[in-house]
Amino acid sequence: MLDIQLLRTDLAHVARVLATRNYIFPTTEFSALEAERKNLQTYTEELQARRNAASRQIGNAKSRGEDVSSILAEVASLGDELRQAEAQLQKTQAALQQILLQIPNLPHSSVPEGINEADNREVRRWGTPRAFDFMVRDHVSIGEGLGLLDFPTATKLSGARFSLMTGALARLHRALAQFMLDTHTQEHGYTEAYVPYLVNAESLRGTGQLPKFKEDLFEIPRKKAGSVEVLSGQENYQDALTSNSTYQPEDDDLYLIPTAEVPLSNMVRDRIVALESLPIKLTAHTPCFRSEAGSYGRDTRGMIRQHQFEKVELVQIVHPQHSYEALEELTGHAETILQKLELPYRVMALCTADMGFSAAKTYDIEVWLPEQNAFREISSCSNCEAFQARRMQARFRKEKGKPELLHTINGSGLAVGRTLVAILENFQNSDGSVSIPEILHPYMGGLVRLTA
């Protein structure tokens, strides 16, 4: 969420900058609503002040045993007027908030301007893709050849975009996650966290997935009040009819996390943290669930794009002055994993049009996949500045003055499934076996090679 003060004072500029993200700011609508809000709020608060003053008078008079009927008559008409004003103000503010929640973050000045992913800028490159003297195969062919990867059965169990691994491949998958976690906790100073995989709507609003990207999430409805079950009981039925509650079932639903960024970042939601506790560096290994709505036909083969995948996430919650250093650092932490695994990659600075909703700046790390003869995204590291913190009301207490919004940085360190894909493809041998990167040997009980 952007600072509404900024929109009030410099709307044209904000609209211009957001246009580079392919976002059309509803300028007219916003201005109209904002003007309305100002009028309504001034008016409403004036009425409230009058009511409060009168009520105080009544209290005083009564305590002195005086007659209050004249004051009562004075405020008699106030009630309806006030109620109406309050309702209208609330409606206007809700509309304004709805707009505000859907505006993407402002790109940082260092972000290259562009119209699509072709305008992303390569920042650096590490490693040299290996030269093969045989026909390289993709991970599906390799995995199935080893008898350790089974998509047909995964499809039988669940459907498209799920995978099933067995034996040493399943173990390698687990080993990767362990290795990543160990590296980040022991060498990079992150605190490991075990987090819920189901989160509420408020958490998703905090990090920016809701309300705009609901269709990308798996939602778990809760069976409860308001449903047919409750209405069947006579007593409850009466209750439901007479209840003044504005209870909304969808607000109560839980969602499967699309990334551990959601629970990790939301740890500081509605909190004012001590200055000394910064930076907060958190990591977690979790499954991630994505509906992949709108990506039909893309990456249908293999385990590149799945409804369920594992990821080791890195999150930093930092002082605003240090967030760009933190972004560089965190990106480096993710790169370390690829370096230790000896996987060639490049780092891309995403252009304005290709960045995610909450990001002010994003580096994508892309790993080399020989069969695709291309670099593919394996990590995405973003500085969200105060965008998420403002939604979450995540602040820190300064030496002096008001609490200030934190900055949040997150990145994958790394996507486990895609790392596994990269290992299968980069470390494949002509006989169909796959060598295991040296750093993983201890995690594999000394196994150095996947064989059929």
Next chain:
RNA sequence: GGAGAGAUGGCCGAGUGGUCGAAGGCGCUCCCCUGCUAAGGGAGUAUAGGCUCAAAAAGCUUAUCGAGGGUUCGAAUCCCUCUCUCUCCGCCA
């Protein structure tokens, strides 16, 4: 799932319709006193928003006592709904 208790400021805790953003204590900050890592005295100590203002400062003002709604001139206090926490029983990895 059944029965009961509860949710107040950084923490503890008072407050059952009126001057309460909230007594008191603890903690913290500043000052004073004290020649010694103690004790005492004083002051301060929530958050968000709006308006006036070029801005700052300042002033005025609104909201918030788990959340939402209601009753009332007036709600931390009364009523309704929900959420969460705790205790006992049941079930369960």
